Amino acid sequence: MTEIRFAILDEDAKKEIRRALLKAVSLPGYIVPFASREMPVARGWGTGGMQITLSIIVEEDVLKVIDQGCDGSVNAVNIRDFIVAATGVETSAHTDEASLIQTRHRIPERPLTEEQILVFQVPYPEVLTTVEPDTGRQKQIHAHREYSRLWVLLYEDTAQFGESRISNRYPVEVNGHFVMDPSPIPRYDIPRLDNNPALLLFGAGREKRIYAIPPYTRVKPLVFEDRPFLVESFPGQCCERCGANNVFLDEVHGEDGVHYFCSDTDYCDNHQKRTDHAA
Amino acid sequence: MLLDIHSLSKIYGQSCGHCLDETGERQGRSICPQCGSVVAVNRACLQIEGDEILGIVGESGSGKSTLLQLLYRDVEASSGEVFFHVIKDKKNRPVNILDLDMLQTARMRNEMMSMIYQNPRLGLNYLFSAGGNIAEKIIGAGEHRFEKIRNRVHHFVDKIELPGTRVDDYPDTFSGGQQQRIQIAKALSSSPNLLLLDEPTTGLDVSVQARILDLIKSLQKEMGFAMIVVSHDLGVIRHLTDITVVMRHGSIVEYGLTDQILEDPQHGYTQLLVSSIL
Amino acid sequence: MSYVAVKGGIDAIRASRSLYRKMLAGGFFGDEAPHPTQLLAIDRIMSEGALYSQQLARQAIDEAGGDLLEAAFYLRAHRSTCRRAGVADPIETGDIRCMRRISATFKDIVGGQVLGPSSDYLVKLFSREQPDGEYCPPGSAQTPVQRLPSALGELRKQGMIMVPEVYEESPFDITRYSPQSPYPRSALMQMMARGETGAMLAFAYTSMRGYGDVHPTIGDLRLGMAEVTCTHPFTGNRVRVGEIRVTAVETVGAFKKDPADGKLRLATGFGFCFGFNETKAIAMSILDLALTYPGYSIGESGPAASSEMIMHHIDGVESMGFTNHFKLPHYVTFQADLQTYARAKKHHD
Numbered sequence: 001m002t003e004i005r006f007a008i009l010d011e012d013a014k015k016e017i018r019r020a021l022l023k024a025v026s027l028p029g030y031i032v033p034f035a036s037r038e039m040p041v042a043r044g045w046g047t048g049g050m051q052i053t054l055s056i057i058v059e060e061d062v063l064k065v066i067d068q069g070c071d072g073s074v075n076a077v078n079i080r081d082f083i084v085a086a087t088g089v090e091t092s093a094h095t096d097e098a099s100l101i102q103t104r105h106r107i108p109e110r111p112l113t114e115e116q117i118l119v120f121q122v123p124y125p126e127v128l129t130t131v132e133p134d135t136g137r138q139k140q141i142h143a144h145r146e147y148s149r150l151w152v153l154l155y156e157d158t159a160q161f162g163e164s165r166i167s168n169r170y171p172v173e174v175n176g177h178f179v180m181d182p183s184p185i186p187r188y189d190i191p192r193l194d195n196n197p198a199l200l201l202f203g204a205g206r207e208k209r210i211y212a213i214p215p216y217t218r219v220k221p222l223v224f225e226d227r228p229f230l231v232e233s234f235p236g237q238c239c240e241r242c243g244a245n246n247v248f249l250d251e252v253h254g255e256d257g258v259h260y261f262c263s264d265t266d267y268c269d270n271h272q273k274r275t276d277h278a279a
Numbered sequence: 280m281l282l283d284i285h286s287l288s289k290i291y292g293q294s295c296g297h298c299l300d301e302t303g304e305r306q307g308r309s310i311c312p313q314c315g316s317v318v319a320v321n322r323a324c325l326q327i328e329g330d331e332i333l334g335i336v337g338e339s340g341s342g343k344s345t346l347l348q349l350l351y352r353d354v355e356a357s358s359g360e361v362f363f364h365v366i367k368d369k370k371n372r373p374v375n376i377l378d379l380d381m382l383q384t385a386r387m388r389n390e391m392m393s394m395i396y397q398n399p400r401l402g403l404n405y406l407f408s409a410g411g412n413i414a415e416k417i418i419g420a421g422e423h424r425f426e427k428i429r430n431r432v433h434h435f436v437d438k439i440e441l442p443g444t445r446v447d448d449y450p451d452t453f454s455g456g457q458q459q460r461i462q463i464a465k466a467l468s469s470s471p472n473l474l475l476l477d478e479p480t481t482g483l484d485v486s487v488q489a490r491i492l493d494l495i496k497s498l499q500k501e502m503g504f505a506m507i508v509v510s511h512d513l514g515v516i517r518h519l520t521d522i523t524v525v526m527r528h529g530s531i532v533e534y535g536l537t538d539q540i541l542e543d544p545q546h547g548y549t550q551l552l553v554s555s556i557l
Numbered sequence: 558m559s560y561v562a563v564k565g566g567i568d569a570i571r572a573s574r575s576l577y578r579k580m581l582a583g584g585f586f587g588d589e590a591p592h593p594t595q596l597l598a599i600d601r602i603m604s605e606g607a608l609y610s611q612q613l614a615r616q617a618i619d620e621a622g623g624d625l626l627e628a629a630f631y632l633r634a635h636r637s638t639c640r641r642a643g644v645a646d647p648i649e650t651g652d653i654r655c656m657r658r659i660s661a662t663f664k665d666i667v668g669g670q671v672l673g674p675s676s677d678y679l680v681k682l683f684s685r686e687q688p689d690g691e692y693c694p695p696g697s698a699q700t701p702v703q704r705l706p707s708a709l710g711e712l713r714k715q716g717m718i719m720v721p722e723v724y725e726e727s728p729f730d731i732t733r734y735s736p737q738s739p740y741p742r743s744a745l746m747q748m749m750a751r752g753e754t755g756a757m758l759a760f761a762y763t764s765m766r767g768y769g770d771v772h773p774t775i776g777d778l779r780l781g782m783a784e785v786t787c788t789h790p791f792t793g794n795r796v797r798v799g800e801i802r803v804t805a806v807e808t809v810g811a812f813k814k815d816p817a818d819g820k821l822r823l824a825t826g827f828g829f830c831f832g833f834n835e836t837k838a839i840a841m842s843i844l845d846l847a848l849t850y851p852g853y854s855i856g857e858s859g860p861a862a863s864s865e866m867i868m869h870h871i872d873g874v875e876s877m878g879f880t881n882h883f884k885l886p887h888y889v890t891f892q893a894d895l896q897t898y899a900r901a902k903k904h905h906d
Contacts, residue, residue: 008637009637010637011640013637016733035731035734038634040634042874042882043878044882045881045882045885067886068886068887105890139738143382144382146382148389148418151414151418155428156407156414156447159410160905162900162903163897163900163904165897165901167894167896184887186893206878224423226425226426227425250888251895
């Protein structure tokens with residue numbers, strides 16, 4: 001069989017993806033179509049994020065891959081192993097050591113820096129799908145920023161349920177212009193997109209779309225001016241392992257009741273170390 | 280002056296260049312004998328004042344509904360100019376609304392001009408609740424405060440005499456007359472300067488018709504917008520309008536006070552129209 | 558093989574069954590098909606995987622334990638590692654060396670009805686005796702492979718068949734650009750040529766019964782060998798790359814006014830795929846009819862006439878991958894779901 005080349009994709013494909021990324025960065029929140037090659041991993045399992053990672057990765061990079069905030073999740077391990085096999089780069093579970101982080105469903109708790117790139121895996125890149133399934137008309141709506149229908153959805157939910165029913169993939173307005181889908185991160189992570197020093201890249205392999213939030217960009221959730229944006233909170237709870245109480249927690253139901261642990265396992269390890277040290 | 284229509288035309292088909300001269304009132308046809316194109320509206324000229332109520336009558340195919348669609352920009356005009364005096368350029372001159380791009384057109388429809396269609400399916404989004412439909416227009420006009428939107432929705436739901444408890448129900452669950460009322464509430468919720476009505480009561484029960492006409496009339500008195508009402512029903516025209524134009528073969532053939540036109544029609548075609556109904 | 562009209566060609570049917578068994582027994586295509594009993598599985602995944610390599614296809618089936626969706630996925634994944642060497646010249650369907658060519662439009666066609674190897678006339682019962690043996694009707698040629706003109710050629714010559722206007726200078730390439738609405742026909746055709754057989758069959762079927770108005774007649778269905786050539790990137794010479802098994806079909810639909818000159822003409826749909834896969838090629842030609850001439854649909858246009866529907870929902874690698882991804886952990890999103898649910902419940906109750 002053929003030998004696997006560095007970062008597996010043929011060079012033309014990487015170039016094309018980098019061009020799409022440049023366009024995406026120039027137009028924050030704008031969805032750029034790209035051809036999207038098939039990966040050796042199934043469509044829907046992070047192939048968009050992988051294609052971005054493989055197109056921008058260099059030998060010096062230190063890679064971190066997380067799923068649900070966890071480096072040890074089966075899917076994260078699988079993707080990391082594959083990228084390492086295809087590139088030979090160094091990996092780290094420590095957020096501060098990584099130059100390139102691929103993620104599914106979370107933003108690491110530890111604040112990112114200008115030196116870092118965060119790559120999101122995206123299942124549904126188009127924020128308008130729920131109100132307009134036709135891709136042609138979606139383009140027109142974005143072009144004219146005619147987002148009333150998203151607001152009507154928000155109005156209807158608020159009228160009936162007190163607030164939006166959208167728990168993750170909450171629509172955000174980027175740089176005061178396009179409204180985009182931030183990938184299935186919980187609401188807790190939405191304010192953390194705003195003015196983030198890192199370059200945030202979004203890849204949807206099956207839907208063949210790439211978009212981006214450049215460093216230090218304004219990102220606002222779509223929310224009524226007279227209503228607060230509510231995020232997940234865990235009042236009275238802290239991580240049983242490290243004691244953190246201001247982070248996103250995983251709820252674990254055991255025979256002896258409910259337990260809470262940090263969703264971000266690297267954060268948990270560090271926090272525990274610090275508390276141990278202090279003690 | 281609110282609306283100033285200059286020589287507005289709509290030709291369907293590949294025009295040969297002579298269509299406008301070959302059709303219209305004098306020629307007695309709207310199909311061009313040279314190229315077969317259909318001239319739906321032929322060099323229409325009209326002016327409307329800020330609180331005027333204008334009726335357009337004529338038989339089917341006379342071009343009256345098309346004229347309305349041209350103004351609302353549901354249909355692209357072939358030639359002519361329409362100045363809508365609430366839309367001005369940077370130098371404060373009125374803009375020809377036929378030149379507006381899609382975004383500007385959307386703004387015009389959200390904030391300044393509304394349309395009520397004969398078929399509520401064209402005016403309402405059936406995936407949204409009654410309240411959501413009304414809210415869409417308010418949001419489109421730039422309101423992003425929930426309480427303001429909700430209050431305004433309730434205000435209009437009240438106005439159209441819909442039970443407040445049903446505000447979050449979907450249009451499909453309402454009767455035909457109620458759906459038409461929701462459409463009216465949606466159209467007026469952004470306080471437009473001009474309301475276009477295309478056969479607003481056609482197809483409704485007579486008693487329902489009368490109540491809807493009364494509702495439109497009282498809302499007009501209260502809010503003070505201009506209206507253009509298209510109807511083939513002279514009863515509707517008599518009930519609602521101050522001024523009436525008569526259209527035939529795409530041309531305007533008569534213009535005058537509604538009472539005058541209905542009592543003492545001058546044009547032969549208008550006489551026929553009036554006598555056939557009365 | 559004999560050339561006979563479908564009716565009463567008992568000799569032809571016996572020969573067809575015999576040829577079919579012979580094909581599956583191997584040796585039919587020389588040494589090229591190493592696993593004859595997997596022949597049609599190989600053909601199916603070569604078309605869905607969009608890579609013509611019998612050897613890799615067989616390997617893919619082994620790797621996937623016989624799961625053909627998964628096997629096609631192996632081929633696609635492998636493609637992504639290959640740099641494009643060049644673009645092949647167009648294949649003219651008239652140049653296909655047919656092993657099977659039939660038409661449902663006319664009893665007698667130029668070149669005759671060539672049944673070729675087909676399972677159409679096999680009785681699908683286990684352990685049935687195979688009475689035909691090596692049946693070879695008298696007067697038949699030893700080699701069944703031949704070039705044949707299209708069965709619709711005569712109608713075409715008389716100007717009775719619509720030629721759709723071509724707006725594109727060169728075909729769209731869905732592997733290099735993501736197609737945008739409104740989709741060029743070439744992009745839809747490529748999507749379908751790689752489409753999943755079952756998905757395409759289902760969509761095509763909706764248009765035949767109840768959700769569309771496509772009443773197709775198979776105009777020319779051909780299975781055979783097509784020569785692949787390309788222009789050498791350095792020498793500029795036309796070189797022969799090899800020969801591939803293909804299925805091509807042209808289906809006749811209803812007539813309509815030709816926008817070119819207003820005359821009434823018959824509309825046709827085209828289907829084509831790697832390997833022998835009649836079901837897929839016919840489904841594709843029906844979808845092409847429904848998509849290219851949606852005006853035929855009476856009343857509501859069905860899902861098969863919606864280019865949005867077809868463009869985004871017939872790819873097996875995409876739909877299978879996404880469906881399976883729901884097995885991945887969704888702890889974070891579900892946690893978020895539960896919190897909004899709890900807040901809504903509090904507000905509501």
